[in-house]
Amino acid sequence: MFLEKHLQILTEFKEKARALYQDEAFTADFQQPHEAKSLISDYVSRQTQGKIQQLISDLDNETCMVLVNYIYFKGKWKMPFNPRVTFKSEFYLDEKRSVKVPMMSIEDLTTPYFQDEELSCSVVQLKYTGNASALFILPDQGRMQQVEASLQPETLRKWKDSLRPRMIDMLHLPKLSVSTDYSLKDVLSELGIREVFSTQADLSAITGANDLKVSQDKPQSCA
Template sequence: MRFALSLCIIVLYAGVQGHHHKDHTDTSEHLDSEKHDHDLKLAVANADFAFNLYHQVASDKGQTNIFFSPVSVSTAFAMLSLAARSKTYSQITETLGFNETVLTEEDIHESFHRLIQKLNAADSELQLSMGNAVFQQEKLKFLAKFLQDLTSYEAQAFTADFHNTTEAIKQINDYVEKQTHGKIVDMMKDIDPRTLLVLVNYIYFKGKWEKPFEADRTTEEDFHVDENTVVRVPMMVRSGMYDIYHDEESHSTIVRLPYKGNASAYLILPENGKMKQVETAFSKETLKMWKSKLRRSSVDLHFPKFSTSATLDLKSTLMKMGIIDIFSDEADLSGITGQRDIKVSEAVHKAAINIDETGTEAAGVTTIEIMPMSLPQTLEINRPFLMAICEHVTHTIIFMGKIVNPTAQ
């Protein structure tokens, strides 16, 4: 894995008719245990939302590449919920999977704060960074509480002149390009001059395979997009020990590719003609079951080397999932300025992924692995497959998707 990254942008503008975070150190074992419990509940809610979002996107997009960061989307809208009131607030939190009998509003934001800190924690083996930014129209006056609450999400604040659309677009795009290490450029093409606020969430991931592929074994092979379409792809090959499981019930094979550090990629390869059946079963519970069934085995793994990106119109997708008022004149985002005259005009998510043999720009790695004498099983990922990239410390699905055609950009 060379890199994976995502970006979520929410644009708010005028046109609607007419939580506080405590940062302190607590040595109490009881409170530490309570925080851990809240963080696990956040992970569960985020996982539920991830799969719900996947199924909605898959329903909309059909048999095309899907790739996104569910935690980027949930973080952006959780941050926006700081300003939401009444029905607008409940639609956001319910769609994100939060239940106030399980997590209070304060618990939600404090748990997101800890999640962001953990994902950004230094890891010499894994490069993972997540951040938020707010671009506000010059002279727009925020409520003091909203500014204070934004610190839960460690959001950087910038002023922008949205009336000067060219300069505002450049300012936001320059920020995005810098934070994504140049991997996402020209994200914003245009912007409404009535815009008052732009919220940005990004996540950047760069991992090195724990067991890198050997570049000299990569060869051009067939990838079967569907019954009538075959494309040629550079196919990486490695023989080694992998955690693998064949699920006869869902007609799929699951293999775990670990990164150096606290993350793994889970690849789910359906049998021919069984993608729909596997997608139907694709859920938080199924992924947990698959993980528990994985067993170490000798595998001759064939996996395509590819780069792809995908853009989601979150406005249409989330409206189908239950977040409706925030995009209409019924929006109540009065927590921003004290007035109910703001709504979300645009919400866009973009993610990109690049997979190669080593996961580094230029590096050579030599590994020695002891193999059993039995013949390895061959797993050829040469047809559409699902994938999920998970961070183990926070139990977070940082990226997920479906690769139908590795050559499609």
């Protein structure tokens, strides 16, 4: 929680934020937006081992509080790839475009697998040490849009229930990094959460005054 240095926060709000969310509070000078952005982004970068950088893209001089929530996950493959057999290979973005990428490789791998004939794709589950795992979906040629349109909770449940151990002679997987940012304001408004983004917002439990509203709700994910 980054607070404008002159903002007076109610003790009860601070205590509940600390008790319920293990919240840390820092002061920032939002009249100096560049310095405030650097303060917040540098903090998140340190806490996520550099995986999430430049979290804040813009601030205006009316900002008085920024709430930040981050998750950092570092997993190790249960069956690790040997870095010595990584090689450069073509990765196809679509039917016509491709790029050269480092391709990880593993031989004689027994792992959960499912061939979805209905959606024309293959599904492989790779496990991390511990309880986490990742699903990799390979659409048949020309079926990418069909598979993307079908990525619903029930589809994932079907795949999970259908996975069976299978020996794979050779599995190639491109080294990858995925990141995105998006606004939830429209989504939350459709769910009926509207007043908090308007002048009708009642956030008086934070400062005791009724002059605050949420101006942005912009998560960022990175893997």
